[in-house]
Amino acid sequence: MQRTENAYKRLLAGLSGLSILIVFGVVFAGSVSRYLFSSPLQWSEEIAKYAMIYGCMFGVAYAYLQGTQITFSIVVDTIPARIRRKLAIIVDAATLVLGGILAYAGYVFAAKRGGIVASGIGIQMYWAQIAITVGGVCLVIAAILRLASCLAKNSTGGEA
Template sequence: MQRVEIAFMRLLAGLSGISILVVFGVVFAGSVSRYLFSAPLQWSEEVAKYAMIYGCMFGVAYAYLQGKQITFSIVIDTVPEKFRRKISLLVDVATLVLGGILAYAGLIFAGKRGGIVASGIGIQMYWAQIAITVGGICLVIAAILRIISFFKAVPTGGEA
């Protein structure tokens, strides 16, 4: 199972990296075109924006899998060690549920407003808005992997 988690983390890291590469490449090309040739690329701002959204969605799941998400550590640090694992499991279950809600909400959003055509690049907004669903699915998969890891690493002292 650890191999699956590592492979998924690499996929998320790669997709995040590609998204950032697209953002930098498009912004650079747009800047060169605008300031060197006085001919702005009309589509560059929208492509960069959508690539950034996808990159954030992949990055959120990647950070969560690494345990580097934003936490209220002041609460966790005040709890006895035996309860920290239970709180961690509770956070993973909440992430699973909220990731599912996010994926579903993204589908509804893209379904209702996805037919609008983006003015700069001429594609339906569905392809940008479905990023919410993609991010939710990535969080669900990440939460499932963390929950499986939690139960595989149950301490021998009988506490869970």
């Protein structure tokens, strides 16, 4: 299970990094085009915006899987370890459900409004809006991996 989790972490990190690379490259190209040639790239802002959205979706799942997401640790740290392990399972289960809701909501949103055409690049907004569904699915997979890891540690008596 650890090998699968590590591979998924690498995939999410790579996709997040690729998104940031695209943002950097497109913004740089747009700046060079605007200030050196006085001819802005009309599509550069939209591509950068969509790459940021996808990068955020991948990054959320990556941070959650690593356990580096924002938490109320001052509350969690005061709870005994036995209860903390049970709370971790509850949080992972809730994240699984909420990730599924996010994926579904993103799908409905993209299905209803995805036919709008982006003015700068001329593609349907569906490809940008489906990022919400992609993020939800990534979060569901991360929650499943964390739940499986947590349950395996609890069954072997390891620390969660």
